[in-house]
Amino acid sequence: MTTRDAEIVVLGGGSAGLSAALTLARARRRVVVIDSGEPRNAPAEGAHGLLGQEGVNPIALLRKGIEEVTLYGGEIIHGRVTEARPDGGGFRIVTDTGTDVSARAVLIATGTRDQLPDVPGLQERWGRDVIHCPYCHGWEIRDRRVGVLATGPMSALQALMFNQWTGDVQFFPQGLDYSDHDLAKLTAVGIRVETRTIVRVEAQDDRLTGVHLADGSTVTLDALVVPTATQARLDGLDGLGIAITESPAGTAIAVDPAGHTNVSGVWAAGNVANPATQVSEAAANGARVAMTMNTELVFLDADRAVAEMENTR
Structure with a gap:
């Protein structure tokens, strides 16, 4: 010693x-x-x-x-x-x-x-095309197809931030409850609210391609925001x-x-x-x-x- x-x-x-x-x-x-x-x-x-x-x-x-x-x-x-x-x-x-x-x-x-949610595929893409901070990554995902996976009460408002960098944002509440007022804000600025639950992140050739939903369907995305x-x-x-x-x-x-x-x-x-x-x-x-x-x-x-x-x- x-x-x-x-x-x-x-x-x-x-x-x-x-x-x-x-x-x-x-x-x-x-x-x-x-x-x-x-x-x-x-x-x-x-x-x-x-x-x-x-x-x-x-x-x-x-x-x-x-x-x-x-x-x-x-x-x-x-x-x-x-x-x-x-x-x-x-x-x-x-x-x-x-x-x-x-x-x-x-x-x-x-x-x-x-602390990432327990969704397969998130950890592997973390810091690259699974992100959390608009000021850290917003420019890099500008004008791309972006999803926001809700993790808590502030996630709906955090989705508004990414609308500054791209007009193609989808919000996934993941079964969490949000007020009609907060959801109305998303809809008013063009953010789509997808009530189906994300169960897996999909990637190909070392890049995120989308998310797999509980009903078996897939949504194509270029990046996924996860407020941690x-x-x-x-x-x-x-x-x-x-x-x-x-x-x-x-x-x-x-x-x-x-x-x-x-x-x-x-x-x-x-x-x-x-x-x-x-x-x-x-x-x-x-x-x-x-x-x-x-x-x-x-x-x-x-x-x-x-x-x-x-x-x-």
Whole structure:
């Protein structure tokens, strides 16, 4: 077992985590990033809405981020967290790779998991032509035949968003109840409501071709929208006692606007705290929370130095 001593350990090497680590390393903090190498957007061909990096491959973006963090002295540990706990005024993070980290503060940027409905074929196409975000994928499916598979009470309104990018949208309630008012909005803008239930996603030559319905018929589609519930990725972090928020959209770490959790010395940034953030927002949030962490630690050190000086008089 090898132990690394750091000032700050960043859990998660996605856009938020690496952006935070870069900011902290440039602030001359001893920072260690622990990452399992499973980013949420790995299936996507490109990340969008990122100024100066439009359409960049998500994996290539993270590789570049790792290079930048290590350039300033940050350390990257590949592995999974199996245990995290307070330890001697700081924190101890245990990994499955034989390298543990002792740190003064923790930044959680582990991201979130999308909870897909149990419909055969969805997972295989996820992030490519089975999608969820109009701002992430709307341009790529413009003027195509698009279906929206309902998953919750907001799905009817989410279908309206995709009508901005294509005039050929079908909404599949999947047996869920929606108000006449919400359905009237769909009909008024030209969205067709299909009451038959999707039971399987069909693909050919590595592209989605349509959906198979419960009555045996098929609807031809080029893309399928699935608004997902999300779950904060907190594997191994139970020992920290982090407070969680729950909503119809899923679970997330509860934070204040500065990124503080309910545990002193533990912050959170990116999708783990707000699943709706895009890559650009997650990176910006990681940097901002890192600035807050560094600033508060500077002030805390100054207060401690004053107290020590007064004790020696």
